[in-house]
Amino acid sequence: MLDYAALAALSEIIRRGSFEAAAAALGVTPSAVSQRIKGLEERLGQVLIHRGPPASGTETGLRLMQHLDQVRLLETTLAASLRPTGGPAVLRLAVNADSLATWFPPVMTALPVLYDLVVDDQDHARDWLRQGQVSAAISSDPDPVPGCDALPLGAMRYLALATPDFLARHFPDGVTEAGLRAAPAITFNAKDALQSRWAQKATGRRLHLPGHLIPASEPFARAVELGLGWGMIPESIAAPALHQGRLQPLVPDLPLDVALHWHVQRAMAPALAPLTAAIRKRAAAELRP
Amino acid sequence: MLDYAALAALSEIIRRGSFEAAAAALGVTPSAVSQRIKGLEERLGQVLIHRGPPASGTETGLRLMQHLDQVRLLETTLAASLRPTGGPAVLRLAVNADSLATWFPPVMTALPVLYDLVVDDQDHARDWLRQGQVSAAISSDPDPVPGCDALPLGAMRYLALATPDFLARHFPDGVTEAGLRAAPAITFNAKDALQSRWAQKATGRRLHLPGHLIPASEPFARAVELGLGWGMIPESIAAPALHQGRLQPLVPDLPLDVALHWHVQRAMAPALAPLTAAIRKRAAAELRP
Known part of the structure; x- marks a missing residue:
């Protein structure tokens, strides 16, 4: 059986970023927290916490935190009379x-x-x-x-959108391969393939798009509204700007679901x-x- | 002098997440990209790319990408006649x-x-x-x-806010230490100390708050409006909900700047x-x- 007091300490350290904060949250001394982690690491033969600052979990540390969360959540489904007085689920x-x-x-x-x-x-x-x-x-x-x-x-429906000015400047004769290769696209992060997938749907070719990286949903939509680039926006986020004409589709009736x-x-x-x-x-x- | 063609390949791989996508973006073969990276890694004696998938930069790889960005940006300040035809800044x-x-x-x-x-x-x-x-x-x-x-x-002004229902349930007699120790707070991530700082300002004591982690600004504010917890919201985001009475301050006139x-x-x-x-x-x- 795993040492659940040590897992509770591990989880608090990862979520709070320090041994001291974890100790205060658990109402024990920092050295008690430190010993629990050391004991767990020795028994498992692995480092569980990058000491930092801020302290963070190793891959195994994060898995153990997740395990504790699950055990606690499962405990909440027991009858109330059996519920232990551990931390919140x-x-x-x-x-x-x-x-x-x-x-x-x-x-x-x-x-x-x-x-x-x-x-x-x-x-x-x-x-x-x-x-x-x-x-x-x-x-x-x-x-x-x-x-x-x-x-x-x-399905979440995405629309390829830009401002009327942006469309006039980059796609004066409609959306073309050459236009898409040159016009800045906005992408959520390096892994986000929505813009490329839509461009492939629109042109039949896999294109490599120049672009901005803006990893937050509403700021992404705002950057499109500011004319910084075109981008795929969920229809529910885009509705007001579309309705008011501040955004227009690059190609009518070509959503991506x-x-x-x-x-x-x-x-x-x-x-x-x-x-x-x-x-x-x-x-x-x-x-x- | 660093090999800038290799740095360009490195940067495309990190931003696009694969050797293939980088090669296509640069108009060269994947094996050419691979050789450039290998050459650079051998010369510097360090791994620059975690091969993935998805491929990602090592710490040194990310620093080199940043260096290339800066060189390109500096190039844009040269006279237009001198501007090289490298990638976009x-x-x-x-x-x-x-x-x-x-x-x-x-x-x-x-x-x-x-x-x-x-x-x-x-x-x-x-x-x-x-x-x-x-x-x-x-x-x-x-x-x-x-x-x-x-x-x-x-300064950005933050207000400690919750719904009227949440306040009535968790702070029926106003904000107290015991109330703050039990009521769920919403926190941006493990490093976010705003809620704790405000609680310390309100009570004079460093408290450890139970809470949710919601690492996105607007969803954070929405979670507060849904009554999931109290949290520190920038006044400009909170203004409509405050005006309509959907959110109320935990303590009047106690902002955190x-x-x-x-x-x-x-x-x-x-x-x-x-x-x-x-x-x-x-x-x-x-x-x-």
């Missing part, structure tokens, strides 16, 4: 940035837990689950990770059932079938 | 998430470059500059990094002068003196 989820910026937040009220959200783009949120670092993920990848189930949620999936670790599915139900309901209302 | 900046979500985006139009933004919380954006990974940063830290200048911009600073590498200051001017002007209008 924390649920670590990977959510794609555009879901978090649009339809996702209200579903979080479905479970009385503390959320620890990991934000990534839709094509990579699932990687966190595969690495055992989260209990569930929202991702565009349809294939279940071993030990997990994937539930289709519907990204199907989203809710991936859940099978062992956690019962504890997460209320959240899964809320996600299904909200996705049915907010995403395209 | 890329400017890598660290911006705190709340600035990016509020006053920052319009200033980006001041320079004709491609932006590569790194987003972190205000207390840590400067670390990216210290590590030599960006040319400039917006941060709460007033101390200049060696080789850089720091320009004070004014965070002074922001524009840190610029001295060697880059001339090339960044138009951006610096735009930032000063906008900060003077949008931040508190």
